Amino acid sequence: MVLCYNGNDFIQQEPLTVQTPLPLIDDFRSIVTENRPLIDTRAPVEYAKGSFPEAVNLPLMNDEERERVGTTYKQEGHDAAVKLGHELVSGEVRQKRIDAWIDFLRAHPDAYLFCWRGGQRSEIVQRWIYEHCGIAVPRLKGGYKAFRNYLMDESLRLVRNREILVIGGRTGSGKTLLLQQIDEAIDLEGLARHRGSAFGRYARPQPSQIDFENALAYALIRHDAAGHRRIVIEDESRNIGQRYIPPEIFAEFQKAPVILLERPLDERIEISYQDYILYGQKEYDEAFRRGETPYGWYETMQHNFKRIRKRLGDERTRRFSALLDAAWQEQLRTGNPEGHKIWIRALLEEYYDPMYDYQIEKKKERIVFRGNAEEILEYLK
Template structure:
């Protein structure tokens, strides 16, 4: 249900409309000023997708919205209006108080509903009665979302994109974090972009990922960088996907191949898959974090059994189980490096070499981390 459900009497709603409460469509400033937003949609709508920095302080609960929607369909607008007043009216003060409390700590807040219609107008009017003037987004969620998607496509199409590629464990993400002109797609998607790339915390909703990406691209453009640096990704990052027009624009860039020795790659992968992962598990699972980590990592190996083949799969599983047993016995984790080395050599490397051989993207440069940074800086300096 995407219409703005009515609350109050018809006369009250018309009176609110005549007030000409402040509207704004300064959408770019929301992004660049990191402006907080009050989303007055119902929680079920908010969970499907919301903007960075938005807080859900709904005008109606999910159940209130559901009941009013049913009445609207069955008996029309006037009856829905009457039910809305009956259900929500008694909660007016507590909802105004919640909005006011947030505004007191975030005085630059704006608010929105789905289309910038009745719900956000009512919220504005109630706040005005409490002595608080607050703009609402013109066109609401729908208009701001449309702006973000258009800007993502435009900026990605106009950007001079440099795509950092390289075998697993070369430290592509570490390199991205050292560059001011980079956008970290994996961080936006909360995923490491591999079979073992899951974080304990879930990935955002698809819509949230797209909005985060749009915010990042708008801010990147505003910083006036001459190049957009991203990590080489497939269309999907975990269960999320980069919008096709944006992804196609990214593919118009040039590849930079990051290189590293096998020992460097083993160390980097060990830090990511074992050391840093264990830190996450200790926070999320203070009781038996090692066991939770083992179960998830073991499931990751199981997911790639087909590609490994039975013999390599069996060897890696044995190495992994032995390393974990030693970890439990002594607390030592270095024994995980042999199975990581085998995973890199026998699983990731052949897959990467095949994919890069097929890639139509031109290779601009190859080098280690220091050489790549120097190359990218030299390109920036030439502008």
């Protein structure tokens, strides 16, 4: 007897072996708008390079098995590779993988599955699940490749057919905080898991480039499904940390009107202090304790100064590094982190503001409005 899902609940029944056509799905938009769970049956090494936001990796073959099958295919041909694959994934190994797929379907009975091109691997998984207990799990027609192509084409189409507004402003002016108050906004830095500056790395690693692009496409499609006719984004360079905005999409952003968020220096220092110091220390400390990052907050910040040494120059790098160290030692001694505001002020005034002035000069013809957060929200209405 096996455990099977009957559309409402899981029940016990005999295994099925009926050779019936199993469903193929190519309504890719609904996968995005319905937050459809997905089973990625590719090997872990393929999944790590990039998958889809709602996908979990439950592979037919692990990396070693996939490599052996691939080598056999090159040396002996298709039939020998298929035979080896069935030998490697048989008996207890096969049953454990079927159990993993069934367990996921128990929690997500509306899931779809896919492999690279929607062919042999996902069809085998689909057939094994059906033969095991009669669950006809749809697989993506064309697999990962077809869905990925749809996402890239659709995201570019949506960007080209929407009004775009770009929120600019000096470092620390609270652009992300403003975006959170705008229904039409898409948070590029949130999708890239990076604050966009040299000091903007989170303790948690950034997604792969493919994962970032797929997440951006999901965000754009869901934005469209919500009925928004305008996209509001933060002014970004092409790169957000180690990730980059796809060139054709970035070119559209570069043509969009710019709204400048203006905020006094003292408020910008406070926002930077809250984000990079108070939140940053808590995040890095927690990640370090969990073993998710090899360095704590202080070591990471000192490393950030070294990363921009060429732009800062040796003298300023030493001075800023010394200010950071003094504030850190004071914090360790007294528990008061307020001393970090000294080097934040220096970094904003001497590094970020001159760089901003240079960059905004090149965009001055695109500026359509300036104001504080409240004024911008009113303008957008």
